[in-house]
């Protein structure tokens with residue numbers, strides 16, 4: 001019987017092997033402030049851990065959405081990579097005897113909150129997760145599992161943002177003014193200013209991601 005620490009180490013090593021850029025483990029009971037459809041328990045009863053994985057957007061084109069007009073479905077390049085990695089993690093844990101469920105994108109968990117609760121990084125003034133290595137140039141996915149893992153320490157405040165206002169000043173829609181993210185301002189601006197890579201493939205405004213100085217690498 002492996003210990004919680006040994007299983008966590010083995011899973012970390014597996015994530016490294018399959019190319020996950022970063023991973024964190026959170027306590028499912030810490031999600032009580034969210035509505036029922038956004039809590040891990042809604043996806044897997046008696047779950048013991050939330051696993052959040054992340055991908056570094058090293059190339060902006062990876063953040064493109066492609067729309068299939070006939071099927072009425074959208075396809076996100078980075079999300080397809082993350083989803084594949086989630087399946088590999090699920091398979092790894094199944095072989096160890098633990099059931100897991102990949103959280104759907106919608107409604108799903110609030111992924112950046114899940115990452116902050118797993119100790120990956122804080123949520124910044126840009127209303128996004130900030131990671132130490134990649135800043136906000138990341139996309140996330142999550143699984144919930146019956147495997148108990150070593151949890152990260154939840155992070156509630158962004159030390160990075162204390163003397164910084166760069167993203168707020170960079171937002172062309174003023175959607176980050178006053179310390180509150182205004183979704184409708186952001187959405188309307190994004191829709192009116194989509195960057196087209198091809199007829200059906202677009203990239204949203206990412207100025208709040210690109211402008212954040214945290215992280216060594218940039219797009």
Ligand code: SF4
Pocket residue numbers: 170171172173174175176185186187189190204205206207208209
């Ligand atoms: S995506 Fe663009 S419009 Fe929306 S908050 Fe970020 S910088 Fe502002």
Ligand code: SF4
Pocket residue numbers: 124125126127130158160161164165166167168211212213214
């Ligand atoms: S640009 Fe500055 S204020 Fe905005 S999220 Fe990054 S560190 Fe925080």
